[in-house]
Amino acid sequence: MITAVEKTYKLYQEKMQELADVNHAISVLNWDQETYLPQKGASLRAQQISTLTKIAHQLATSEELGDLLHQLSEQENLNEWERRNVTESLSAYQKKQKYNTEFVVRLSKVTSECYQSWLKARTASDFSIFQPALEEMIQLKREECELLGYDEHPYDALLDQFEPGEKTSNLLPLFKDVHQQLVDFVKEISDRSQVEDQWMYKYYPKDKQWQFGLEVLEQMGYDFKAGRQDVSAHPFTTSFGSNDVRVTTRIDEYNLYEMIWSCIHEGGHALYEQGLKQEDYGLPTGNYLSLGIHESQSRLWENNVGRSLPFWKANYKRLQEAFPENLQTVDLEKFYKTVNIVKPSLIRTNADELTYHFHILIRFLIEKELIEGSIKVKDIPQIWNQKYKEYLNIDVPSDKEGCLQDIHWSHGSLGYFPTYSLGSFYAAQFYQQAEKEIPDLEYQITNGNMRPLLQWLRTKIHQYGKFYTAEDLCIAITGEKLTFQYFMDYAKKKYGYIYGLKTK
């Protein structure tokens, strides 16, 4: 006999699965757009995506769903897992309800204008072209904060959209640590001599790179029966359900950096998605926790594993065999040092794993101050350039290579950048725990066996979806909240060795 509560829960689950079906259909349309869409199909495709997005919004805000959620939230007969789903779904539902149609229409209009003016501004390398639209966007985002509500700082409302529960008051001390500890450490590195890496820019034929990338994914444990890799202009991971998680890559035949680590990075994202509970399809517990946790998975594989000596002990010989002309004179040690060069640079997406966080720190501070109103949009270029000098000791030669380099603000994605750094810091903290709990981890990786690590990530993180908050997950796994120290320890150990620094 099925009880009334079970019946209501089942109805709720069906509604959520329908919504997931539509959202995944949108993902298929987007995936196709980035991989196989013929040129002339673009405008109709945009219209088709927009129609499905409207339908998804209707499903996500329907009265029926609201009624089911309110009924279930008052029930005592739910198990812990079910309760968590209902709470999460209700909270998401209520947040969506806060948006009135007028605001949504304005936001969509301004977003579209903002993106167009960013494209123009970037081409002209002139921030003033972007300024009016960005001012409107910031104004709207400030309204959005009020609409959504917050306890401490308006920026928290934006953070919450990408990193549920994250707070400005948490990020400030975190980034203060970044500032205090990382700036000096990077300065120390800058004084040492660098390895020469011109051979990374020799000719590396496409087919062999592609093949190597597939082998790396295979080794990581990516399931090709539940996914595939294709080529796109910008690498990404997309999921249509945990049994169909696809990655894309791009190959530059004159840059070996490009494909390898984007492949490992997207592979890390994909392993997370493939590890989500199939039977919780459509429910919060079958969905990724937050962007920060998602990024922790990609960065753990990309950096903690994919730029480690054990990983390349397992794989470098194969790489040398694929490109003997370029690599036969480069030994493993040199290769390892090369792929870990730390050097302050202008462009975030090209940054090494240490100076990367200065890029984020700068964006975080500017976003926070724009939202609280303590700086003005028109002052962004000057503040940007001054901070790049302060943190990275770099002169920004143009807006294009400066404050116009990222697409995020033009999309209205404020509050997004911090999740990149959170990802790295979570990754460091998780990885040191994995090292503790898997005593022969390094040995296994050196032998090309990534299964113990994947199994650990599956058990500790993937299978839970949104069952925990990020903070609770971190405590459950490592016994404490997110702490910058783990990243700093990792950095000191690794780069101390690479750059021959004295351990303090």
Add this chain to the structure above:
Amino acid sequence: MITAVEKTYKLYQEKMQELADVNHAISVLNWDQETYLPQKGASLRAQQISTLTKIAHQLATSEELGDLLHQLSEQENLNEWERRNVTESLSAYQKKQKYNTEFVVRLSKVTSECYQSWLKARTASDFSIFQPALEEMIQLKREECELLGYDEHPYDALLDQFEPGEKTSNLLPLFKDVHQQLVDFVKEISDRSQVEDQWMYKYYPKDKQWQFGLEVLEQMGYDFKAGRQDVSAHPFTTSFGSNDVRVTTRIDEYNLYEMIWSCIHEGGHALYEQGLKQEDYGLPTGNYLSLGIHESQSRLWENNVGRSLPFWKANYKRLQEAFPENLQTVDLEKFYKTVNIVKPSLIRTNADELTYHFHILIRFLIEKELIEGSIKVKDIPQIWNQKYKEYLNIDVPSDKEGCLQDIHWSHGSLGYFPTYSLGSFYAAQFYQQAEKEIPDLEYQITNGNMRPLLQWLRTKIHQYGKFYTAEDLCIAITGEKLTFQYFMDYAKKKYGYIYGLKTK
């Protein structure tokens, strides 16, 4: 100033475009399923398609749409084009309204069972396994005829779903002509000696076949900026709007027949879709007329063009250059005769362009009699085999190669088969008209210039979508209704030459 009627028409158009967006999203999901879907993604994909299909049905039967259509149907201020759209949409809307939920659920359940039991029956080559499910299906289809209504014959209600307006009373004399004229003609051919075609089954490498197929599509005028070709198990054409019309093909490295004509066939379908009016996206006038007219386009290219001497005068040299080992000793004349071998055979999809119609005739008669109740499902194998003997002079060795060879009945697609023959007959009638109106057509094709023909098809057929009924379109183009004589004239001229028959 926009009038009230214009406003209503615009609302109607928007609703239709939304519906088209969802239907095209389904097509993208289906396309991906047949081309790139990883193995484990299949069951979720089926669920996603089913959810979108439900949403499309809701949109197509919504009260708002019904109200708009009823309002518009009473308006006098519509132009001819608008009026046609409203009439067509209202008629489609009313037909959908005739289905009650109970019937739809039963049909979907029986269809799924019927398909499964057909698969089993075919594997076992035992019709009796399929019989109970097919009996249920026929019963449901007979109910469907009553539900939908008809003027003359219940089977008309089913025909109408694929070939709007087509009637059993039209098909009976048409297929009587097929019987009376084609059976004897094929018998005459059977008495002549056949060319030897073993060299068609030599090794033809995949890449070169693929390349040749692309060149043929290009030559036909298929727009690769508004489409693409991929590989799938069964070739098909799918449209996501006239600016994104995709074809698929399959390549058998030991059968040169396979790829070439499937490529041309799908190319013909695709040219029709690419030629539909973009600005009428979502409306009947922006949609293909009927399956018969669709098939007329694929068959015209496949047979009237793609198996003609002029076409191979333009292309055979290139084919020989691609496969010199196999083709250097085969001259054009031999190649032309080979690709036009007429020989009665068991399997419809492998049949030549003449005996093909006996396969359809047999299916049509059986379907009609099942629906009117004059034969029983259990008698199908016996009737099937007896008719194959009568029309094709062939003994059917097993159900698998006999009445279980097609998927159609297992899907409930009764009334579909006749559209294949209609396609060929329309093609013959259209093509003789094109020859009249483009005096140097043969010369142009011999020179590889297909543009005049494509332009003619665009002007006469493609641009109209559903503006005309099939009958009216045929009259508008050729001055008379569909007449079997044109196909017979074509057959006699072509095969009289090939088989050296006396012209009567």
